[in-house]
Structure formats: structure tokens, C-alpha cells
Amino acid sequence: MDFDYTPQEEAFRQQLRSWLAANPPEGYDPDTFEQLDEDARFDIQLQWQKQLYKAGWVGIHWPKEYGGRGATVIEQMIYQQEMARVRAPGLANFGGISLAGPTLMHWGTEEQKQRYIPKILSAEEIWCQGYSEPGAGSDVASLQTRAVEEGDYFVVNGQKVWTSYAHKADYCILLTRTDSHAPKHKGISYLLVDMRTPGITVRPLQQLTGDADFNEVFFEDVRVPKANLVGEKNQGWQVAVTTLMFERANFGITHQIEAYIRRLAEVAGRVQIDSHLATEDSVVRQKLAQFYIEAQAIKYNGLRQLTKQLRGGPPGPEGSIGKLAASELNLRVVHFATELLGPYSQLALGEERGIDEGYWSRRALSTRLFTIAAGTSEVMRNIIGDRVLELPKG
Ligand SMILES: Cc1cc2nc3c(=O)[nH]c(=O)nc-3n(C[C@H](O)[C@H](O)[C@H](O)COP(=O)(O)OP(=O)(O)OC[C@H]3O[C@@H](n4cnc5c(N)ncnc54)[C@H](O)[C@@H]3O)c2cc1C
Numbered sequence: 001m002d003f004d005y006t007p008q009e010e011a012f013r014q015q016l017r018s019w020l021a022a023n024p025p026e027g028y029d030p031d032t033f034e035q036l037d038e039d040a041r042f043d044i045q046l047q048w049q050k051q052l053y054k055a056g057w058v059g060i061h062w063p064k065e066y067g068g069r070g071a072t073v074i075e076q077m078i079y080q081q082e083m084a085r086v087r088a089p090g091l092a093n094f095g096g097i098s099l100a101g102p103t104l105m106h107w108g109t110e111e112q113k114q115r116y117i118p119k120i121l122s123a124e125e126i127w128c129q130g131y132s133e134p135g136a137g138s139d140v141a142s143l144q145t146r147a148v149e150e151g152d153y154f155v156v157n158g159q160k161v162w163t164s165y166a167h168k169a170d171y172c173i174l175l176t177r178t179d180s181h182a183p184k185h186k187g188i189s190y191l192l193v194d195m196r197t198p199g200i201t202v203r204p205l206q207q208l209t210g211d212a213d214f215n216e217v218f219f220e221d222v223r224v225p226k227a228n229l230v231g232e233k234n235q236g237w238q239v240a241v242t243t244l245m246f247e248r249a250n251f252g253i254t255h256q257i258e259a260y261i262r263r264l265a266e267v268a269g270r271v272q273i274d275s276h277l278a279t280e281d282s283v284v285r286q287k288l289a290q291f292y293i294e295a296q297a298i299k300y301n302g303l304r305q306l307t308k309q310l311r312g313g314p315p316g317p318e319g320s321i322g323k324l325a326a327s328e329l330n331l332r333v334v335h336f337a338t339e340l341l342g343p344y345s346q347l348a349l350g351e352e353r354g355i356d357e358g359y360w361s362r363r364a365l366s367t368r369l370f371t372i373a374a375g376t377s378e379v380m381r382n383i384i385g386d387r388v389l390e391l392p393k394g
Contacts, residue, residue, distance in 0.1 A: 005074070013078045019055055020086050026051065030087035034362050035349050038211045042168060046092035049123040058121045059097055061310060066105060066113065067121045073307050080299070084258050095127035095165060096120035100173050100192075102246040106314060107190075107231045107239045116171070116192070128169035129247075130160040130193070130217060131240065137162075138379050140175065141184045141237060145219060147176035147191065154178070154191060154229070156199075156222040164373070166202045166215040169195050173243060174224075179234050190236035192228040199223075208365045242314045247374045249305040249319030251326045257298070260330065260363070261291045264337050267355060271341060278340060291333055298325045317387035324380035327370035334360070334367045 005013070025048040033041065052058045061076050062068025071079065091097060101120045104113055119125040136142040145158025156176055166172065172193045179187030195202070199222040204212035231239040265288050268278040278284045302322045305315045337360045338345040347354030349362050371377045385391045 009074050012075050016082050025089055028089055034359055038213050045089050046123055048089050049091040053122045066117045073303050087259055093123045093126050095129055098250045099129055099243050099247055100127045103243045106242055125170040126168050128163050128166045128172045130163055130172045130174040132162045134161050143175055145176050147178050152226050153223040156219045158219050160217040162214045163217045164214045166217050167204055175240055185237045187234050188236040189233050190230040190239040191224050193224050197222050245315045245319050248323035249315035251323040257326055257330055258295050260333055261295055294329050298322055317383050320380040320383040324377055330367050330370050334363050338364050
């Protein structure tokens with residue numbers, strides 16, 4: 001194998017690096033970002049996405065016809081490395097870029113693609129995902145939200161829950177039941193819903209961290225044009241699974257986890273264990289190295305997923321491997337930080353004596369979400385056993 005970058009790849013890195021140096025995210029300081037309230041964090045991410053978009057740095061692996069750059073896997077890897085190097089913030093429109101956009105590219109009509117995709121990249125329209133319901137989370141196909149045909153519309157009634165960023169969103173990818181007599185996977189339709197349609201009520205839910213960035217969403221006689229159906233009526237499950245595959249595959253290529261490990265290594269270089277620096281302790285060093293190795297394995301596995309996408313297919317159930325590995329590693333990193341910092345790890349954000357102003361206590365509270373959102377670790381293990389390894393069922 002040739003591990004050297006080609007001159008074109010080096011030029012790509014230089015181009016991005018120079019751009020990042022000249023255009024740092026406005027109003028953003030990676031050391032204090034987590035201390036901001038959720039609205040301020042969202043605004044920074046929104047502004048950052050707009051900045052990137054204007055320069056053509058959003059959705060770089062998307063085809064050029066949809067506003068991407070058609071970037072290669074290596075370019076995508078370089079992109080992640082450079083974003084990690086400057087500890088760039090995430091993008092505001094996760095639901096659009098990672099879920100709705102790629103799904104529309106696979107399943108949308110030409111009109112839907114032309115109408116929605118450009119505004120996803122530019123963050124002019126923010127998207128959320130209306131899958132989970134109070135009685136349908138892991139088993140999302142049990143959903144009860146109904147859509148009944150009436151002329152040129154579907155009329156939607158029901159409730160969703162845990163809908164991230166519904167309170168910020170302009171559009172929702174919504175799963176509804178359109179045939180209650182069919183087997184549960186065969187009576188579902190996938191709709192694109194304007195969140196400003198009359199009859200939609202969004203109620204934020206507060207989380208452990210104090211933030212409220214997911215919501216309950218109620219639908220009461222909400223009229224959705226039939227032109228907003230993605231795929232065939234009653235065949236929305238296949239479309240829904242495509243979205244989930246993109247969502248899970250995305251977890252395995254995120255650059256954030258590497259940044260967390262670097263930050264932990266950096267803090268280990270400042271705190272003491274038995275009168276010496278933690279980084280002089282062989283167990284700590286071993287642990288940090290192991291985390292880093294695992295993060296690299298997840299990253300390269302994620303790039304393998306990306307190769308599959310660049311060849312035109314959705315990521316496939318293997319995306320669950322990266323999702324499981326990344327979210328569990330993330331949790332172990334934070335648990336280790338808690339052990340390393342001892343009682344100081346519990347001092348809340350903004351506390352004077354908190355290490356890194358309480359950054360680690362916030363991470364301890366927030367990191368568990370990654371093993372639940374987009375499908376729990378148990379469900380990921382089921383998918384890997386069933387659909388990747390094809391193990392016999394007991
Ligand atoms: C931060 C966050 C953001 C989210 N954002 C969204 C969003 O934007 N849109 C959206 O639609 N949903 C969202 N969700 C919901 C998420 O998809 C669900 O929470 C998740 O799928 C689990 O469903 P549940 O909470 O109903 O738990 P349940 O399905 O009730 O599961 C409870 C427990 O049982 C286990 N379990 C369930 N079934 C099995 C099985 N077959 N085998 C083994 N164990 C099993 C689970 O692993 C879990 O431990 C979000 C969740 C979180 C935490």
C-alpha cells in the first residue's frame with residue numbers, strides 16, 4: 001500500500017488549511033464552547049455552517065450536481081483531520097446533512113432534490129427526524145402516528161418524542177402509518193413536513209445537562225401535500241432504514257472523538273497522581289494510547305463506509321459497527337476522565353476549581369446519549385449479529 005498523499009491531495013489539504021486559518025469560526029472558542037447555553041451554541045454552529053457553505057466546504061463528498069465537491073475518500077479523511085486539528089465546531093444542520101439530504105439523494109424525486117437539497121447545505125432550512133414515539137423507540141416500526149389521504153394531502157395525527165432540534169427545525173422527516181391492517185413494516189410512509197404547518201405543537205424536554213434540545217412533537221390534523229411523500233406510499237420503511245444507515249455510519253467517521261481523547265491527554269499532562277504527573281504513570285499512558293488506537297480503527301472503518309457511499313450505495317448495516325464502537329469508546333473515555341480527575345470531575349460548568357472550568361462534568365452527563373440516540377448499543381449488537389455476521393437465531 002502507498003500511504004503517501006498525492007500532490008493533488010496535499011494541495012487539497014493546503015487549500016483547506018489556508019482557508020481555515022483565514023476564516024476561523026466566528027465567535028467560537030473551543031475551550032469555552034461547552035459553557036455556552038444551547039441557543040448560543042446552536043447559533044455558532046449555524047454561523048459556522050453558513051461560513052463553510054459560502055466557501056464550498058459543506059457536504060464535500062456529495063456529488064457536484066447537489067452542491068458537493070465529489071470529494072474522494074482521502075480528501076474526506078484530510079477534511080476530518082484538518083477540522084479536528086482546529087477543533088472546529090459541529091454543523092447546525094445535522095438532521096439535514098446526515099439524514100434528510102443523503103436519503104433524498106437516494107429516494108427523492110427530481111423535484112424534491114432540487115427543492116430541498118441546496119437549502120440543507122446552506123443551513124437555510126434546518127431539519128429534524130420524527131421517528132420515535134412514546135411506544136416506539138427501538139421498535140420504531142410499531143409507530144402509531146397516522147396519515148390519512150384526503151385529496152392532494154395526507155392528514156397527520158399523532159405524537160413523536162425525543163425529536164432533536166424540532167424547536168429549531170423548518171422541516172421534519174416524518175414516519176407515519178398509512179395502512180394499519182398491513183404487517184407493521186409494510187404500512188409506513190415517509191413524509192417531508194413543513195414544521196410551520198398549522199396543527200404542529202413542539203414542547204422541549206429538559207435533559208440531565210439542563211439543556212432542552214430535544215422535544216415532544218404533537219400533530220393534530222396536520223395537512224401534508226402528497227408531493228412530500230418520499231418513495232412509495234406504505235413503503236416508507238425502506239426509506240427510513242436508508243436514513244438510519246446514514247445516521248449510524250456518520251457516527252463512525254466523526255472527528256469529535258479524537259478531539260476528546262486529545263483533550264484528555266492534555267489534561268492528564270496537568271493533573272497529578274501520587275505527586276507525579278498523570279502522563280508519567282504507565283497505566284494512564286497505556287489507557288490513552290489504547291483509546292487513540294481504537295479511535296483510529298473507528299475512523300478507518302468509517303472511511304470504508306464512505307467508500308461504499310461514494311460508489312453510489314447507502315452505507316449498509318455495517319455502519320452499526322462504527323456507531324457502537326464510537327459511542328461506547330466515547331463513554332469509556334469520559335469514565336476514565338472521571339476516575340483520573342477524582343472529585344474535581346464533578347464540579348459543574350463554570351465552577352472556579354473545576355478542571356477545565358467543569359468541562360468534564362458536563363461531558364460525564366452528556367456522553368451517555370450517544371449510546372441511545374440513533375439506536376441503542378443493544379440494538380446495534382442485534383443488527384451486527386443478525387445482518388452483518390448473519391449469526392443463527394436462538
Ligand atoms: C439525545 C437523544 C436524541 C434523540 N433524537 C432523536 C430524534 O431526533 N428523532 C427520533 O426519532 N428519535 C430520537 N431519539 C430517540 C432514540 O432513537 C431512542 O431513544 C432509541 O431508539 C431507544 O428507544 P427508547 O428510548 O424508546 O428505548 P426502548 O426502545 O424502550 O429501549 C429500552 C431499553 O431496552 C433495550 N432494548 C429494546 N429493544 C431491544 C432488543 N430488541 N434487544 C435488546 N435490547 C433491547 C434498549 O437497548 C434499551 O436499553 C433520541 C434519543 C436521544 C437519547
